[in-house]
Amino acid sequence: SQKIEQNSEALNIQEGKTATLTCNYTNYSPAYLQWYRQDPGRGPVFLLLIRENEKEKRKERLKVTFDTTLKQSLFHITASQPADSATYLCALDGPTGNQFYFGTGTSLTVIP
Amino acid sequence: DAGITQSPRHKVTETGTPVTLRCHQTENHRYMYWYRQDPGHGLRLIHYSYGVKDTDKGEVSDGYSVSRSKTEDFLLTLESATSSQTSVYFCAISESRLAGPNTGELFFGEGSRLTVL
Numbered sequence: 476s477q478k479i480e481q482n483s484e485a486l487n488i489q490e491g492k493t494a495t496l497t498c499n500y501t502n503y504s505p506a507y508l509q510w511y512r513q514d515p516g517r518g519p520v521f522l523l524l525i526r527e528n529e530k531e532k533r534k535e536r537l538k539v540t541f542d543t544t545l546k547q548s549l550f551h552i553t554a555s556q557p558a559d560s561a562t563y564l565c566a567l568d569g570p571t572g573n574q575f576y577f578g579t580g581t582s583l584t585v586i587p
Numbered sequence: 588d589a590g591i592t593q594s595p596r597h598k599v600t601e602t603g604t605p606v607t608l609r610c611h612q613t614e615n616h617r618y619m620y621w622y623r624q625d626p627g628h629g630l631r632l633i634h635y636s637y638g639v640k641d642t643d644k645g646e647v648s649d650g651y652s653v654s655r656s657k658t659e660d661f662l663l664t665l666e667s668a669t670s671s672q673t674s675v676y677f678c679a680i681s682e683s684r685l686a687g688p689n690t691g692e693l694f695f696g697e698g699s700r701l702t703v704l
Contacts, residue, residue: 479629507691516698517697518677518696518697518698519630519693524691524692564630574635576632576646580629
């Protein structure tokens with residue numbers, strides 16, 4: 476089965492700085508990788524998808540990279556704001572494409 | 588927000604009792620999923636459905652069964668609840684498979700917190 480690892484430690488950064496979160500996986504290479512945001516007591520909310528043939532994807536202040544050689548995705552939030560404080564989850568498609576497997580998530584706190 | 592409703596939102600039960608969690612959607616999406624979320628484990632897939640009466644197991648399906656008799660409803664049943672099934676359960680839906688321009692975006696419900704004493 477796929478093993479997905481995200482920053483195990485919580486990440487604290489100063490407002491205005493760039494936050495960088497990592498997602499590493501083992502075993503098979505996914506065709507797609509998604510990032511979600513989860514606030515306390517709520518369900519995750521989709522942010523971005525990146526495909527295996529895409530090296531980088533951007534959406535407003537968000538940037539995702541996908542390195543299939545390193546088996547790693549990086550998630551960047553530029554000009555971070557306190558409202559960006561949340562847990563961020565990466566998800567990979569399963570072998571049949573119908574399932575999604577999630578990492579444990581990284582808790583981000585942006586300090587004013 | 589996607590129309591997904593989970594019920595009950597909170598439940599406390601005793602070991603050995605049956606429990607059914609319901610997920611109801613108004614989006615007519617084909618795919619439905621049940622996940623559980625636990626500290627240190629993140630979200631883990633229990634079962635999923637790719638159509639009415641079409642279901643398959645996820646990575647932690649032991650002790651759980653599902654049914655989907657209508658497009659809009661996906662039921663998760665714990666036949667005999669155990670303390671290890673204490674968790675927050677999330678239902679998710681998706682319109683399509685990941686293909687072409689489709690992102691395969693999952694829309695999640697608000698979660699059902701189950702405590703098994």
